[in-house]
Amino acid sequence: MRAWLRQHRQALAAAIGKLTAQRAAAALNALVIGIALSLPAGGYALLSSLRVVTQGAALEPQLSVFLQVEAKRPEADALAVKLKNEARVREFRFIPREQALKELQSAEGLSEVVAALGRNPLPDAFVVRPRATDPGALEALARELRALPAVANVQVDSAWARRLGALAGTARLAIALLAALLAFGLVAITFNTIRLQILTQRAEIEISKLIGATDAFIRRPFFYLGALQGLAGGLVALAILWGSLLALNLGVAELAASYGSGFRLAFLDPGDALAVALFSAALGWLGAYLSVSKYLLEIEPR
Amino acid sequence: MISFSGVAKRYPGGHEALKGVTFSIEQGEFAFVAGHSGAGKSTLLKLIPAIERPSGGAVLVNGQNVGALKRAALPYLRRNLGLVFQDQKLLYDRNVFDNVMLPLAFGELATREAARRARAALEKVGLLAREKANPVQLSGGEQQRLAIARAVVNRPSVLIADEPTANLDAASAAGILEIFAAFNQVGVTVLVATHDETLIGRFARRVLRLAGGSLVP
Numbered sequence: 265m266r267a268w269l270r271q272h273r274q275a276l277a278a279a280i281g282k283l284t285a286q287r288a289a290a291a292l293n294a295l296v297i298g299i300a301l302s303l304p305a306g307g308y309a310l311l312s313s314l315r316v317v318t319q320g321a322a323l324e325p326q327l328s329v330f331l332q333v334e335a336k337r338p339e340a341d342a343l344a345v346k347l348k349n350e351a352r353v354r355e356f357r358f359i360p361r362e363q364a365l366k367e368l369q370s371a372e373g374l375s376e377v378v379a380a381l382g383r384n385p386l387p388d389a390f391v392v393r394p395r396a397t398d399p400g401a402l403e404a405l406a407r408e409l410r411a412l413p414a415v416a417n418v419q420v421d422s423a424w425a426r427r428l429g430a431l432a433g434t435a436r437l438a439i440a441l442l443a444a445l446l447a448f449g450l451v452a453i454t455f456n457t458i459r460l461q462i463l464t465q466r467a468e469i470e471i472s473k474l475i476g477a478t479d480a481f482i483r484r485p486f487f488y489l490g491a492l493q494g495l496a497g498g499l500v501a502l503a504i505l506w507g508s509l510l511a512l513n514l515g516v517a518e519l520a521a522s523y524g525s526g527f528r529l530a531f532l533d534p535g536d537a538l539a540v541a542l543f544s545a546a547l548g549w550l551g552a553y554l555s556v557s558k559y560l561l562e563i564e565p566r
Numbered sequence: 567m568i569s570f571s572g573v574a575k576r577y578p579g580g581h582e583a584l585k586g587v588t589f590s591i592e593q594g595e596f597a598f599v600a601g602h603s604g605a606g607k608s609t610l611l612k613l614i615p616a617i618e619r620p621s622g623g624a625v626l627v628n629g630q631n632v633g634a635l636k637r638a639a640l641p642y643l644r645r646n647l648g649l650v651f652q653d654q655k656l657l658y659d660r661n662v663f664d665n666v667m668l669p670l671a672f673g674e675l676a677t678r679e680a681a682r683r684a685r686a687a688l689e690k691v692g693l694l695a696r697e698k699a700n701p702v703q704l705s706g707g708e709q710q711r712l713a714i715a716r717a718v719v720n721r722p723s724v725l726i727a728d729e730p731t732a733n734l735d736a737a738s739a740a741g742i743l744e745i746f747a748a749f750n751q752v753g754v755t756v757l758v759a760t761h762d763e764t765l766i767g768r769f770a771r772r773v774l775r776l777a778g779g780s781l782v783p
Contacts, residue, residue, distance in 0.1 A: 274671060471655045472668065474617070475716070476645035479638075481672040501603050523581045 273483060280487035282461070283496075290493065293457055297450050297497025297519040297544065302504040304443035305532065305540050309505060311435055312536075313529045325420065326398050329390040329409050332416040333361075335353065340388045346412070347392060352405055356392045364389065387416060447547050454490045454551025461489065462559045474565040486556045487549055494548020498541035506531055567593040567755050568614060568724065573623035575609050575779075585607040585779045586623070591757060593723070596750040599759040601776035607759035611728045614757070615644045627724070632661030643738065645669070648754075650727035654709045656701040662688065662712055664695040669720045681703050687715040691745055707738030714745055724755045731762060743769055 285291045331340060340358065347356045364386040369375045394405055406418040462469065472482055509529050520527035532540065569590040582604045591597055599607045612618040613625045616632045625632050632643060656665055665671045666687055670680035688694040691711040693704075702707055710730055717725060725746065731739030743758070743765060750756045760766065766773055775782050 266676070270677065271672065467655075468657055468659075471657060473641070473670075474615070474644065474649055474655065476641045476643075476671045476720070477672045478641045 267392055271277050272365060272484065275484035276488050276506040279492055282485070283492055284323075290496065291379075293453060293493055294496035294500045297453060297494065297548075298500025298504055299499060300446040300449050301501035301540065301544055304439050304446060305501050305505050306311065306508060307435070307439035307442065309509065309532050309538070310529060311432060311439065312532070314432065323421045325394065325402055327392040327394065327402070327406055327409065328394055328419040328421050330371045330413060330417045330419070331414050333387045334386065335414040337388075343390065343412065343414065347390060352394055352396060352401070354395045356390050356394045359389045361388050373563065374473075383494045409559070447510045448542075450494065450544065451551040454493055454548045455555040457493060458486050458490055458555035459559055461486065462555065466563055469563050470565050471562065473563070479560065483556045483560060486560075490552025490555075491545045491549040494551070495541060495545035497548070498544025501544065502532070502537055502540060535545070567592055567595070567627040567628065568757070569624075570610075570613075571612075571624045571626070573620045573625055575606075575613065575618060576621040576662070583779050584613075584743070587776075587781055588623075588777075589774055589781060591755060593740075593755055594753050595752070596747065596769075597758075597772040597773065598757040598769075599774045600761065600763070600766055602761060605776040606779040607611065607761075607776055608728050609779075610774075611726050611757065611759050614724070614726055615647050615649060616640050620701055637658075639773035641672075642695065645673070645720055646722050648714075648720070648722035648725040650710070650713050650717045650725070650730045652732045654701075654713040656709060656712060656716075658701050660700075661697065662693060662699050662701060665701060665712060666715050666719050669716060673720065683752075684719055686720040688712075690718070690748075692713045707734050707741060710734065710738070710742050711745065714742070718749060718754075722754070724757070725749055727756075727758045729759055729761070730769060731760060731765060736764075739765055740768070 329343070331343070344356075344358060347353050361384055365378065365384045368386065370377045392405075392409075394402060396402065396405075402420055406420055409415055409418045469482055509531055513528050516527065516529055531537070567590070572588050573587045574585055579585060586604075587610065592700055599610055601607050607733065609618060614627060616634065616635055620633045627647070628641070646689065657668070663681075663684060666684040667680060670684060673680070685697065685772060688697055688763060692716050693708060693715060694703065697707070701712060712744055713730075714725075714727075717727075727746065730746075731742050734742065739745060739762065746756050746758060747769065
């Protein structure tokens with residue numbers, strides 16, 4: 265066990281030695297891998313930031329039931345009773361016109377407009393969450409509610425949020441596909457780097473085999489080399505992402521401030537950042553494994 | 567120890583390098599494999615560590631049929647054999663000491679013990695003072711001695727050398743053979759291929775003479 269650990273330590277040291285001896289080439293490889301990986305990682309970070317925004321939006325279908333402006337509170341209470349007894353309604357919430365006005369006044373740039381109105385133009389309203397979510401059932405319930413006395417209008421909400429959700433899903437899929445494609449690219453880069461390294465060390469491999477080195481012993485430094493190269497690429501990707509978000513946030517902060525929001529594009533959380541680095545190292549190892557499996561067998565002592 | 571029984575070797579393309587070669591070498595024996603260039607000396611030696619596989623017959627090393635060994639078993643066979651080549655097969659990107667350390671890197675020895683053993687091997691071939699030198703700084707004879715140090719550092723029971731003196735002057739060649747003789751005296755089986763009849767005559771050991779791929783008297 266001690267000998268096995270020593271051999272791993274030596275293989276790791278040999279791999280680090282190779283990387284430092286060819287630091288310019290190693291840095292370029294890490295840069296190429298880093299740029300490739302920063303694209304899906306950046307997309308993921310962007311979606312994660314947007315998810316925070318969209319989480320506030322209702323993705324489940326809901327109906328907004330607006331009463332007539334002149335409707336009195338007893339009429340609203342009667343409708344509340346009706347909704348409570350309606351089996352197709354899962355829950356509902358009453359929004360008095362005074363509360364609606366307050367919310368409108370608190371919205372950026374509307375307080376002066378509301379003040380200029382002189383009176384509250386908003387009606388009482390109910391936000392209804394139905395049990396069924398299919399469009400047919402929703403429309404039927406909306407139609408029945410519209411026919412009730414004191415109801416001015418019924419609006420089926422959340423369609424836009426669902427569209428946004430679907431768009432985010434498509435974007436996630438696109439990022440996953442991009443990540444998969446670029447992962448192949450990373451494996452190919454490592455495969456080729458290790459192939460060249462094997463060719464460079466052909467004499468050493470041949471001699472090592474002649475004097476009794478096992479295939480595992482010969483392969484080990486190449487695996488470490490591939491994994492280290494992948495890891496370096498992953499760290500470069502994280503650095504690129506961090507720098508890019510820092511620059512983008514200058515503009516985003518200004519834009520968000522104009523909407524009264526403190527929204528910022530967030531960097532990956534520590535777990536995700538670690539996953540990017542480890543995933544990159546694993547892909548580097550895979551590229552090395554494939555390369556070594558193909559080319560090491562071809563080198564035999566003569 | 568080493569036994570060839572009706573061994574034949576035919577290379578792709580049809581060239582028959584060995585034909586029905588039969589002999590055996592006992593433990594602790596010192597023997598030359600003699601013959602002109604192309605007689606099959608190198609092929610014969612390459613069959614022992616399974617660098618080449620026989621086309622017919624059997625090659626036994628310590629009772630093990632090396633021709634039938636699986637790929638994964640070859641490193642363990644080769645660790646018990648010390649191999650010396652005409653072109654030394656040294657690594658020129660590391661110093662003398664590290665070249666000798668190479669076979670110990672995949673063994674079980676701790677680093678300190680391995681270093682001690684490498685220096686002992688270098689001392690035996692008279693290169694301890696040059697341990698930090700790069701092999702390119704060594705003369706041909708010194709490079710061959712370095713190759714011998716690397717071959718013996720694992721304390722093999724058999725030492726096999728293919729034309730180890732081919733590129734050396736007479737004095738250096740005799741020096742190399744003296745080193746082999748010294749190892750043989752402590753029980754190591756030695757098999758040396760050479761076409762140098764003067765050297766063979768000088769050391770007066772058993773000679774396996776090859777001509778056209780066959781053993782001749």
